[in-house]
Amino acid sequence: MKISLPSPLVILSGICAVAICGSSNSSVAQADQSSNAAVGQQLVGTLLQDEIDELPEDNTAYFTATREVQLQLDLLAATSAATDLDDVMVSVIRPDGKTTRVKPDIDGKVTIENAQPGPHAVVASGEGSHGSTLFYFDEKQEDGDALDSGLAAPTPVKQLTMLQIDPENLRPSIDRIRPYVNSEYAPPASVGVGGSFNYSVTLGPDGVLSGRVISLIKEIPTQGTQVTIFYAGQQVGSTVAGPGGSFQIKGLRGGVHGVVASGRAGFAAFAFEAKQTSELAKSNGVFQQTFVSVLQGDEQLPVVLIPPTMTEQVIEEVEERYPLLRTEAVPSGVDAPVSGLNGFTGGPFGPPAGGFAPGGGYSAGGGGGGIPFGGGGGGALGGIAGLALVAALADDDDENPPIVAPQPSSPAVPQ
Numbered sequence: 001m002k003i004s005l006p007s008p009l010v011i012l013s014g015i016c017a018v019a020i021c022g023s024s025n026s027s028v029a030q031a032d033q034s035s036n037a038a039v040g041q042q043l044v045g046t047l048l049q050d051e052i053d054e055l056p057e058d059n060t061a062y063f064t065a066t067r068e069v070q071l072q073l074d075l076l077a078a079t080s081a082a083t084d085l086d087d088v089m090v091s092v093i094r095p096d097g098k099t100t101r102v103k104p105d106i107d108g109k110v111t112i113e114n115a116q117p118g119p120h121a122v123v124a125s126g127e128g129s130h131g132s133t134l135f136y137f138d139e140k141q142e143d144g145d146a147l148d149s150g151l152a153a154p155t156p157v158k159q160l161t162m163l164q165i166d167p168e169n170l171r172p173s174i175d176r177i178r179p180y181v182n183s184e185y186a187p188p189a190s191v192g193v194g195g196s197f198n199y200s201v202t203l204g205p206d207g208v209l210s211g212r213v214i215s216l217i218k219e220i221p222t223q224g225t226q227v228t229i230f231y232a233g234q235q236v237g238s239t240v241a242g243p244g245g246s247f248q249i250k251g252l253r254g255g256v257h258g259v260v261a262s263g264r265a266g267f268a269a270f271a272f273e274a275k276q277t278s279e280l281a282k283s284n285g286v287f288q289q290t291f292v293s294v295l296q297g298d299e300q301l302p303v304v305l306i307p308p309t310m311t312e313q314v315i316e317e318v319e320e321r322y323p324l325l326r327t328e329a330v331p332s333g334v335d336a337p338v339s340g341l342n343g344f345t346g347g348p349f350g351p352p353a354g355g356f357a358p359g360g361g362y363s364a365g366g367g368g369g370g371i372p373f374g375g376g377g378g379g380a381l382g383g384i385a386g387l388a389l390v391a392a393l394a395d396d397d398d399e400n401p402p403i404v405a406p407q408p409s410s411p412a413v414p415q
Contacts, residue, residue, distance in 0.1 A: 087126050129164055134304050209252050
């Protein structure tokens with residue numbers, strides 16, 4: 001990523017000045033520690049306000065006259081054997097919105113044919129693993145002499161990492177981007193290419209992961225993007241990106257992690273390796289740690305979002321591989337509605353402490369008034385009335401007197 005920084009000499013001078021003051025008068029340094037930390041954080045915030053006008057090299061790929069781009073699926077773990085990649089479904093969403101499904105070979109290599117210049121969303125979904133990454137494809141201009149000699153360099157294979165995750169854990173992130181599909185803003189016609197982070201980042205002191213959410217569409221702010229970190233398939237941290245898309249998550253350990261980011265600016269999911277910080281950085285004070293973090297700008301984890309112009313197709317491909325995500329999640333503590341008779345939905349009793357859950361009996365019934373087994377206060381038939389309905393349907397003997405449903409009422413409504 002391209003972040004404008006002041007001269008390293010200026011930064012090092014500030015660090016040395018604080019370090020010297022601390023060594024000559026430790027009590028004063030300790031008293032001013034909180035002030036130093038605040039100054040350092042303020043400077044970092046100022047530095048991070050600069051626009052990032054480049055994508056990491058990892059998110060760009062070139063094609064030649066063959067118009068082919070090759071990607072390598074990678075779980076970044078010892079279990080990344082070919083057998084683990086056999087069931088992966090790979091979908092390529094092109095700049096024109098069309099989707100192509102590609103079958104990986106036995107080694108997990110994916111060949112994308114007829115590549116077009118522009119952004120491509122690549123969605124890879126397997127059994128317990130997933131990756132959704134934005135790549136920007138462009139045509140590579142070969143050197144004329146190299147073409148004449150037939151010694152043109154082969155196009156490198158790009159890495160597409162997949163995190164270990166239960167598909168159900170993708171549901172919140174997928175649901176979060178549903179309202180923002182089909183943005184009116186279009187991605188840029190070209191992008192700059194920065195350095196490569198090789199899907200690896202060094203953690204700061206106390207296991208702090210620093211990162212930056214990046215969007216191709218500058219009109220949509222990345223602030224507010226939800227960033228969730230997984231380790232061995234389990235969620236270990238979550239936060240919301242601040243101004244400029246910057247974020248930090250504390251308490252991580254070294255090893256292979258996964259990140260899922262979602263919000264109005266787009267969606268991304270991939271795996272990366274977190275490395276423990278050096279003992280040198282750990283030994284410094286708070287103010288020095290702040291500047292070490294700035295100096296290690298390349299150690300920020302760049303999270304490049306698939307833009308909203310493509311997220312509708314992303315959702316479709318994820319749901320195709322994980323059909324259970326097509327259904328909405330049932331709120332915690334509420335039973336799922338069950339099919340009743342003659343098109344009625346729900347049981348004869350409303351759930352305990354209703355008020356927002358499906359009402360009993362008739363599908364239009366509202367929740368109860370806050371007591372166990374409360375009837376539907378707003379529907380045509382409440383929880384107790386559902387019993388009367390079932391009884392009436394179960395006995396069609398005309399000689400029996402009709403069963404009159406009790407008048408629905410709710411303790412929440414004054415009588």
